[in-house]
Amino acid sequence: MIEQWIYDKLKKDIGVKRFNHSIGVMNTSMKLAKYYDYPIEKAKIAGLLHDCGKLQGEINLLKMAYDFDIILDNVMKVNKELIHSPLGAEIAKKEYNVEDEDILNAIRFHTTGRENMGLLEKIVYIADLIEPGRDFPGVEKIRELAYEDMDKSLLFAINNTLKFIIQKGNLIHLDTIKARNQLIILKNME
Numbered sequence: 001m002i003e004q005w006i007y008d009k010l011k012k013d014i015g016v017k018r019f020n021h022s023i024g025v026m027n028t029s030m031k032l033a034k035y036y037d038y039p040i041e042k043a044k045i046a047g048l049l050h051d052c053g054k055l056q057g058e059i060n061l062l063k064m065a066y067d068f069d070i071i072l073d074n075v076m077k078v079n080k081e082l083i084h085s086p087l088g089a090e091i092a093k094k095e096y097n098v099e100d101e102d103i104l105n106a107i108r109f110h111t112t113g114r115e116n117m118g119l120l121e122k123i124v125y126i127a128d129l130i131e132p133g134r135d136f137p138g139v140e141k142i143r144e145l146a147y148e149d150m151d152k153s154l155l156f157a158i159n160n161t162l163k164f165i166i167q168k169g170n171l172i173h174l175d176t177i178k179a180r181n182q183l184i185i186l187k188n189m190e
Ligand code: DGI
Pocket: 051, 054, 079, 081, 082, 110, 111, 112, 128, 161, 165, 170, 171, 172, 173, 174, 176
């Protein structure tokens, strides 16, 4: 059971549009958890709160990260949209009283992914991309693969995101590269 104040605070903090996306990610995370036999309540709260660091309005993300003692790497300093994930993990801990490390890590790594992702991290990463409100080239393929083979879905999704990042000329986060390398090595060992 998620208490009502959590929904109310989240909606106020991130705005109704992001909140609706978060409800979609919560529901999709629960579906994936059921399918992959993962504790559903953990997937529910991780999905709901994954974007709790996307605070509304003119906020100084660098200052907030500093105040929360988050050490930003060079890619995050340049690419500020990546900051909401580590910031979200700290906010989940301090303001939503989340203590479970799996849930905090699912929030912390939901944008970049990383090497050795746990099942909940994979569930939230994928749910974020395939919740019903999402529509971008490639989403149908990720949706299909999500219920066939989680790692294949993840690799396809990462490749898809990387193409987009490269097209925009943005920096690639090293955690994303490491996640991708590991998935490819695993695939080649099959
Ligand atoms: O917060 P959301 O919009 O729901 O989704 P998100 O947290 O997955 O992604 C936010 C953005 O981050 C999205 O446009 C893709 C981008 N992104 C993902 N991985 C990387 C990245 N951007 C850079 N620069 N480097 C990455 O490795």
